Amino acid sequence: MDKRIFTPVKWILLCLMTCSGFFLYAQPVAGPAGNFLKDPSIPSVRTLLASDTGRAWLNINNINALFYARGSHFFDQNAAFEVPKGSGKTSAFSNTMWIGGKDSRGILHFAGERYRQGPNTGPAGSCPDFYCGPVADSIYYSARQDSIWSYVWNLKKTDIEYHKAHYADPGYQPLHDIVTWPGNGNTAMGQASQLAPFYDVNGDGIYSPMDGDYPLIRGDQALFFIFNDDRGPHLETAGNKLRAEFHGMAYAWDMPNDSAFNNTIFLNYQIFNRSQNTYDSVYLGVFTDIDLGYPNDDYVGCDVARNMHIGYNGTPVDGFGEPYAYGANPPSLGVVILAGPYMDPDGIDNPKYDGYGHRLCDYSVNGQFFGDSIVDNERLGMCRFLYMNNSGVPSYMLDPRYDYQYYSYMKGFWLDGTPLLYGGNGHTSSGAYGPACRFMFPGESDSLNWGTGGIPPYGPKNWTDSSAGNNPGDRRGVQVSGPFTFHAGAVQEIDLSFNWARDYNSKSALGSVSRLRDMTDLVTQAFLTNTLPGGGTFTGIPKLTGHENTGLNIYPNPARDKINIELMNRDANQAETIELLNMRGQLLKSLTMGSSLNTIAIDISDVPGGICFVRVKTSSSIVTRKIVILK
Numbered sequence: 001m002d003k004r005i006f007t008p009v010k011w012i013l014l015c016l017m018t019c020s021g022f023f024l025y026a027q028p029v030a031g032p033a034g035n036f037l038k039d040p041s042i043p044s045v046r047t048l049l050a051s052d053t054g055r056a057w058l059n060i061n062n063i064n065a066l067f068y069a070r071g072s073h074f075f076d077q078n079a080a081f082e083v084p085k086g087s088g089k090t091s092a093f094s095n096t097m098w099i100g101g102k103d104s105r106g107i108l109h110f111a112g113e114r115y116r117q118g119p120n121t122g123p124a125g126s127c128p129d130f131y132c133g134p135v136a137d138s139i140y141y142s143a144r145q146d147s148i149w150s151y152v153w154n155l156k157k158t159d160i161e162y163h164k165a166h167y168a169d170p171g172y173q174p175l176h177d178i179v180t181w182p183g184n185g186n187t188a189m190g191q192a193s194q195l196a197p198f199y200d201v202n203g204d205g206i207y208s209p210m211d212g213d214y215p216l217i218r219g220d221q222a223l224f225f226i227f228n229d230d231r232g233p234h235l236e237t238a239g240n241k242l243r244a245e246f247h248g249m250a251y252a253w254d255m256p257n258d259s260a261f262n263n264t265i266f267l268n269y270q271i272f273n274r275s276q277n278t279y280d281s282v283y284l285g286v287f288t289d290i291d292l293g294y295p296n297d298d299y300v301g302c303d304v305a306r307n308m309h310i311g312y313n314g315t316p317v318d319g320f321g322e323p324y325a326y327g328a329n330p331p332s333l334g335v336v337i338l339a340g341p342y343m344d345p346d347g348i349d350n351p352k353y354d355g356y357g358h359r360l361c362d363y364s365v366n367g368q369f370f371g372d373s374i375v376d377n378e379r380l381g382m383c384r385f386l387y388m389n390n391s392g393v394p395s396y397m398l399d400p401r402y403d404y405q406y407y408s409y410m411k412g413f414w415l416d417g418t419p420l421l422y423g424g425n426g427h428t429s430s431g432a433y434g435p436a437c438r439f440m441f442p443g444e445s446d447s448l449n450w451g452t453g454g455i456p457p458y459g460p461k462n463w464t465d466s467s468a469g470n471n472p473g474d475r476r477g478v479q480v481s482g483p484f485t486f487h488a489g490a491v492q493e494i495d496l497s498f499n500w501a502r503d504y505n506s507k508s509a510l511g512s513v514s515r516l517r518d519m520t521d522l523v524t525q526a527f528l529t530n531t532l533p534g535g536g537t538f539t540g541i542p543k544l545t546g547h548e549n550t551g552l553n554i555y556p557n558p559a560r561d562k563i564n565i566e567l568m569n570r571d572a573n574q575a576e577t578i579e580l581l582n583m584r585g586q587l588l589k590s591l592t593m594g595s596s597l598n599t600i601a602i603d604i605s606d607v608p609g610g611i612c613f614v615r616v617k618t619s620s621s622i623v624t625r626k627i628v629i630l631k
Helices: 043-051 143-149 157-166 403-410 510-529
Strands: 009-011 015-017 023-025 030-032 055-058 064-068 092-102 108-112 153-156 221-228 244-252 264-273 279-290 298-303 308-313 332-339 384-388 476-486 491-501 552-555 562-567 576-581 587-593 599-603 610-617 622-629
Touching (some): 055 153, 055 221, 055 244, 064 221, 064 244, 092 476, 108 403, 153 157, 264 610, 279 308, 279 491, 308 510, 332 510, 384 403, 476 491, 491 510, 552 622, 562 610, 576 599, 587 599
Antiparallel strands (some): 009 030, 015 023, 092 108, 092 279, 244 264, 264 491, 279 476, 308 332, 332 491, 384 476, 552 562, 562 599, 576 610, 610 622
């Protein structure tokens, strides 16, 4: 999107789209650089803004960030990632997901967005690849369904705690977003039976808030939304559909005294393959357009060890005194892949060190859960990073237009088919000296030279946007995680964080980058250890009342060939029936556990990959647990 021009003025964006791809827009008019404003005097735009429920603000901490049900975040009439909250200054313009892989015939399937302009760079917002709501049978997609799913559920932990304490009170009226929480899909329409996560009091698989069921969220505030690539044509990339369904949860904590958590927001995606195809060579891309106040004086880079895309100012002072510019001591923003998709299972616990205690130069460099004694739970990290230009030169690194160009970028190739090379601007025409590499502008963060296949660079190792001789400008980049195999019916996952830091003492913009790295280490450690500062769990389920002593343990989870069901504190006079159900609630297996046993193994080698549910029933209770089956 040609949204930045190197003059004191630029176009004002006057377009807003619905999730079904229809849009209203007005002609652009001149306005201040770095700030996008819709003209509220235009009736059609004002009406659409007032009725647009497909978005919500995550704003419980120092960041005020706008998320959309359609999956294109921070992209609005203003660059909607405001930090500090209430300052009018923003640090990011957009964030979207890319996904692509090949079917059994070698045909590419791809979905991804930048600004919904399409291959011919039309009006922003007019050409989606993603649509609101879950995957359904094609005959049931409709404008009515679009309006239902054009919604972001917005809840706080205190809202849920209040509901848990008062749902049985006479006259109690739950909040709208608790009543309408999309725990179940309409299976008659081909939607999955289980959608948004919830605590199921009676284990019947049906979300019923007046029975005491409640949404399961992360953080002190969470936003939940669903989108898919199946509803309509891929107008952004012209790619073939995957029938992929994304469940997004953006969340944050209210920790004003913790600098790291007060300036970080999180985003988790559960990604479901609702097709009958198994895709191989699949990559996930995280596309982010970082704009730090005044957008035309930024640099870009990455930190390999920290899985981080970094945006930072190219000058000690941001902008030229504009109210939206940060001025002196500009901040830095990092987009971190806390944990990417699961590696293809291989039946072993992939190690991080060799037999002599040396770090291995492979995916374990920045992947998670390697060498933890658990088989097949390894998750990939940031496996590639590239940046691209929205206009001008060099032409080999312009924004992609078609699906195969997006996919080529995710595999580490420029638009002219040549691989990303170390040095310069990654190409022989711009000072690259090689060898071929995975990461652009890594500085010195790749200590093992994993990005160059263990080969030291053929020139200076400290490769940055500045060392390449570039002038600061408008930057955007894509982090890539993969490849992996995406089986029919399977689910994958990616966890992200957006970390903001500002050093008010350093005279260099790099001072904020150093502080960003420190803050990122604290946040990442909390995620990996599932421990919050001061106690509490990072991704844990809220404490249950009345049903917490279930005595049920299932392992391993995720699993591949078998699962073990362990029942503690069994009543010898009660028989347990154990059932395995798929996402649609269909019974896959059922068995009765003998009274003399505490643990039983269930063969799941014949069960398709994806999310399943284990339900343990006695005459007095029903307990349901979710498991992930990897194939």
